[in-house]
Amino acid sequence: MSYPMMWTVLLVFFVAIHVSAALGQDKGKTLEVFNDVERTSKILGASVFTADFEPGFVKHENGSIAEVNSVNEDQRVLRSNVDLLRPNFQAAVKYYKANTCIRFREITKEEARNGPHIEVVNDGRCFSLYGHQFENHNNLSLGLGCRWMATILHELGHALKFAHTQSRYDRDNYLKLNLNNVNASEQYNYAKLEKADTENYGLPYDLLSIMQYEDGGFAIDTSISVMTPRNPLYKNSMGRNFELTFIDLKMLNRFYNCPESCKHKIKCKNSGFQNSNKCDECVCPSGFGGPNCNVRAGSDDPSTDCGKTLKATSKKWSTLNATFDSSCTWWINAGKKKHVEIQFLDVAIDSNRNCEQAGLDVKICKTMAIPNVDKFVSKDNRAILRAYVNEKRSQHFTIRYRQVN
Numbered sequence: 001m002s003y004p005m006m007w008t009v010l011l012v013f014f015v016a017i018h019v020s021a022a023l024g025q026d027k028g029k030t031l032e033v034f035n036d037v038e039r040t041s042k043i044l045g046a047s048v049f050t051a052d053f054e055p056g057f058v059k060h061e062n063g064s065i066a067e068v069n070s071v072n073e074d075q076r077v078l079r080s081n082v083d084l085l086r087p088n089f090q091a092a093v094k095y096y097k098a099n100t101c102i103r104f105r106e107i108t109k110e111e112a113r114n115g116p117h118i119e120v121v122n123d124g125r126c127f128s129l130y131g132h133q134f135e136n137h138n139n140l141s142l143g144l145g146c147r148w149m150a151t152i153l154h155e156l157g158h159a160l161k162f163a164h165t166q167s168r169y170d171r172d173n174y175l176k177l178n179l180n181n182v183n184a185s186e187q188y189n190y191a192k193l194e195k196a197d198t199e200n201y202g203l204p205y206d207l208l209s210i211m212q213y214e215d216g217g218f219a220i221d222t223s224i225s226v227m228t229p230r231n232p233l234y235k236n237s238m239g240r241n242f243e244l245t246f247i248d249l250k251m252l253n254r255f256y257n258c259p260e261s262c263k264h265k266i267k268c269k270n271s272g273f274q275n276s277n278k279c280d281e282c283v284c285p286s287g288f289g290g291p292n293c294n295v296r297a298g299s300d301d302p303s304t305d306c307g308k309t310l311k312a313t314s315k316k317w318s319t320l321n322a323t324f325d326s327s328c329t330w331w332i333n334a335g336k337k338k339h340v341e342i343q344f345l346d347v348a349i350d351s352n353r354n355c356e357q358a359g360l361d362v363k364i365c366k367t368m369a370i371p372n373v374d375k376f377v378s379k380d381n382r383a384i385l386r387a388y389v390n391e392k393r394s395q396h397f398t399i400r401y402r403q404v405n
């Protein structure tokens with residue numbers, strides 16, 4: 001794809017990765033990813049890189065041409081994204097630092113000659129090679145339409161050996177694919193991986209993973225689906241995440257043996273794992289908190305707790321009216337072997353389509369949550385609701401809930 005001169009930016013910088021525990025690439029298996037370049041090229045039948053999408057162009061009202069992110073409508077802006085690269089890349093690097101033991105460091109061209117590194121380039125597309133395919137460096141391209149934090153997190157995910165979630169060997173249990181709507185030359189983007197070549201640590205398929213596509217990628221006819229979730233609750237949220245999920249982080253921390261950098265081991269409840277950045281604490285799935293993930297998130301500090309533990313004891317509906325301006329968690333407990341039914345009556349939450357600024361989600365299991373649902377029945381006898389907002393802006397919702405058999 002050729003670019004108008006005004007948008008042509010020669011971009012090359014180098015980043016080194018340091019992992020404070022054993023390096024993942026020393027292991028026999030790779031994380032949801034092929035083992036080597038040769039095999040990758042053979043199976044994908046094309047390039048070894050994973051090209052996520054090609055950005056498109058739109059015409060600005062004043063006649064100038066700007067680039068848009070063709071994946072997420074909410075992120076469309078009619079201006080150059082050149083200035084977004086460095087701050088957003090730094091924010092993504094900071095995110096990985098805060099949530100894993102992986103450290104990225106910008107290095108000079110001279111330093112880049114000395115060891116493995118990621119070479120960040122701009123060839124117009126969003127793509128990254130899987131980690132350490134070549135002896136010395138990986139290419140990671142961030143075209144003008146790829147400089148959103150979520151896209152950078154996604155591409156760095158590839159560099160850390162994550163494949164697309166929809167390439168998981170078990171994806172057909174969770175997705176309906178319509179590859180008739182994808183050109184044969186692009187269908188490799190939906191190639192399925194072999195179980196033996198990947199490592200998921202038994203963690204469940206996560207439709208909200210940062211590595212999961214939303215519907216419509218590489219579609220010939222954009223009015224027809226390419227990929228739909230079998231669970232209709234995910235219809236509005238699949239592939240629209242803005243950061244890594246708990247499952248993504250757990251997989252990455254495990255793959256890079258992050259907790260091994262802690263001298264003392266601690267036990268974590270409810271699928272949590274030891275936080276390699278604060279070894280006396282666990283990283284808990286949303287809705288759970290305390291040092292060991294065994295209490296309702298937020299409840300260990302009553303001075304700031306904005307959620308509540310409620311009871312659903314009968315078939316009669318109860319109402320929860322909540323106003324919040326920070327992250328709050330509600331647990332609704334039913335009797336043994338019973339379930340909690342919830343109806344979302346009024347959710348006045350001001351956010352963009354991918355719920356980045358604020359949201360309300362409900363846990364479908366201990367490790368996974370879904371936003372934007374109308375009604376819900378818990379799998380066990382507890383429903384967990386989590387509301388969050390990035391800035392101190394008051395938000396409101398009303399639900400009703402009851403116990404069901």
Ligand SMILES: [Zn+2]
Pocket residue numbers: 050051052154155158164
């Ligand atoms: Zn990708």
